[in-house]
Amino acid sequence: MQPFSVFMFVLVLISAVCPVRGEEIPIYRRPLFDGKSLNGWSVENEAEVDVVDGSLRLKAGHGWLRSDHRLRDFELHVEWQALSSEDYDAAIFIRSSLAGKPFPLTGYQVNLQKGKEGSIPTVAGTESTGLVNPAGEWNAFDLRVVGESAELRINGKDAWKVSGLKQVDGWIGFQIEVPNGGQFLLRNMTVAEIGYQSLFNGRDLSGWEGVGGDREACWSVIDGVLTCSGKKGPWLRSADEYGDFNLRLDYLVSKGGNSGVYVRVPADGNHHRDNDTQPAAGFEVQILDDTAPEHAALKDFQYSASIYDFVGADPRNSRPLGEWNSLEINCLGQKITTWHNGVQVTNISAEEMPHLAFRSVKGFLGLQNHSTVVGLRHLRIGPAVDVPKGPESR
Incomplete structure (x- = not known):
């Protein structure tokens, strides 16, 4: 994983994703923790995190726990x-960079330090208000960040509301400095990802059409998961077409x-095109069991998250078989x-790969049926971002 310096992500608003003036801004709400694993999180630097009785424990070391996805505007609960009664210390990082060790170099730190709970050291007007419960008891933080504004509620009571945030987006995370501040649960x-709309309601196949047959022949919803049974049958096509977007x-x-x-x-789902004399086509982002022996000698671009x-995806970082993986696809023109x-694993454009210019810049989304079992959840789509090239990208 490579660090990067601060840069501004340019949000590209498109009619296919974002509402027009007067319409409600979409919001996608999801859990950040499943109560049993670190799926959706990465532990950065010299730190240890585990799960104890359904809670995440910031166990040891100096470092931080980082979310898989960058966020711009959001609501966090x-x-x-604190498991230490005296001098406990940690923090919630928002809009943070990867650069910096043991903690992010840029972003904002919402304190979980005794006597300063809820304050952001670099933002005036966020001083602690004494709303936290005594040591050893649970506290609830509700943080809303939109544009340059942020507000916090502590245990259901208003703590502060400020403006002037300059860092436009970044990761959510939790500071771990156990030697100095003790363990936390x-x-x-x-x-809630503000600006993202759901592509799957968790109940049925609404919004998806079967192409080449009855969708119910191989697709269903099981315990809130969009599931392909592995039986032969159609692929699923989105009801709408999309141009520039960020899909998660x-x-x-x-x-x-x-x-x-x-x-x-x-x-028709065509995703192969070598020249401009062939029929129009989009492309495919691969999903695969990278560890399977029968997949040991594939081409680089056939492994998970590859285009x-x-x-090919670089690095190849699939989670162990049986664990959920997160995938994010960003399309901005022919980039x-x-x-x-x-982890960012690909970043290409038509300038460096001219054949990409043969692929359409607008079309349907699709979920492939390759006659194997696959589950999908938390499908949502939002505005594209402009991702710079090079080792500092993200």
Whole structure:
């Protein structure tokens, strides 16, 4: 994983994703912690985190726990408890960079330090208000960050509301400095991604059409997960077409599993095109059990989070079989970027790969049926971001 310096992500608002004036801004709410694993998180630097009785424990070391996805505007709910009664110290990082060790070099730090709970040292007007419960008891923070403004409620009471935040986006995380501040527990963590709309309601196949057959022949919803049974049958196509966007989802593959996300494809799902004499096509971002013996000798672009026909994911960082993976796909014109489990693994454009210019810049999304079992959840789409090239990108 490579660090990066501060840079400004340019949000590209598109009618296919964002509301027009007068319409309500979409919000996608999801859990940040499943109560049993670190799925969706990365532990940075010299720190240890584990799960104890359904809570995340900031266990040891100096470092931080980082979310898989960068966020610009959001609402965060987290409940925390300090296990030390004296001189406890930690923090919630928001809009933070990767650069810096043991803690982020830039961003904002919402204190969990005794006597300063809730304050942001670099932002005036956020001083502690004495709303926290005594040591050893649980506290609830509700933080809302939109544009340059932020506000905090502590245990259901207004703490502060300020403006002037200059860092436009970054990661959510939790500071770990156990030698100086003791251990902390975290639970009931949820986030609302402002500007993202749901592509899957968690109940049925609304918004998705089966192409080439009855969608119910191989697709269903099981315990809130959009599931392909592995039986032969159609792929799923989105009801709408999309141009520039940022797509996020979680996926779970079976042993030997193979699937993919079709991007900007025509109605027939074509995602291969070598020259301008061939029919219009989008492209595919691969989903795969990278560890399967039968997949040991594939081309680089056939592994998870790779852009099929173009470039392989680097690094290849699939989670162990049986664990959920996060995938993010960003399309801005003919510039395509993917992130896998919180790490940027591709970033290409037509300037460096001319064949990309043969692929459409608007089309349908699709979920591939490759006759293996795959589960998908938390499918949501928002505005594209402009991702710089080079080792400082993210």
